[in-house]
Amino acid sequence: MASLNELDEDEGPLASINIIPFVDIVLVLLVIFMLTSATIVRASLKVELPKAASGGGKVETTINLLYNKAGELFLNGDKQASLQAAASFIRGEAAKNPKVQAVISADKGVEYGKVVEIIDTVKQNGVTGFALDIERGPTPAAIEGNAVLPAGTPAPPAP
Helix, strand or coil: CCCCCCCCCCCCCCCCCCCHHHHHHHHHHHHHHHHHHHHHHHHCCCCCCCEECCCCCCCCCCEEEEECCCCCEEECCEEECCHHHHHHHHHHHHHHCCCCEEEEEECCCCCHHHHHHHHHHHHHCCCCEEEECCEECCCHHHHCCCCCCCCCCCCCCCC
């Protein structure tokens, strides 16, 4: 007579699936997708952004304005005929969502007055939150050789 402790190991096919390799592959594909999607978006429009040491992180937004050296204005990737055409779109988006934000990108060779005009257009059409897109650069103190150390960091010995 067979007892409960004597189980036959050859009773049928193995019914379990090893899911760990599947999860590894999915995570690798996710990382590849995240890295390539960032480069695809960046490659769409080329503009030489100014550098600033105190620039914050990227702002997720609904409205993205770009003004290049050639004097062309792009709104969310689409070329605009004029600033007034962009203003009507901005007004419509601000009416739909009062918390809408705008990111203004301008080539560093663009006149300062044109950037101020774009900022005024954005603010006059109902968008209260906006950011100027920049690339992070070295701090002015680091450029001069007088790098600012974080609090609590001992100063290096003088030469």
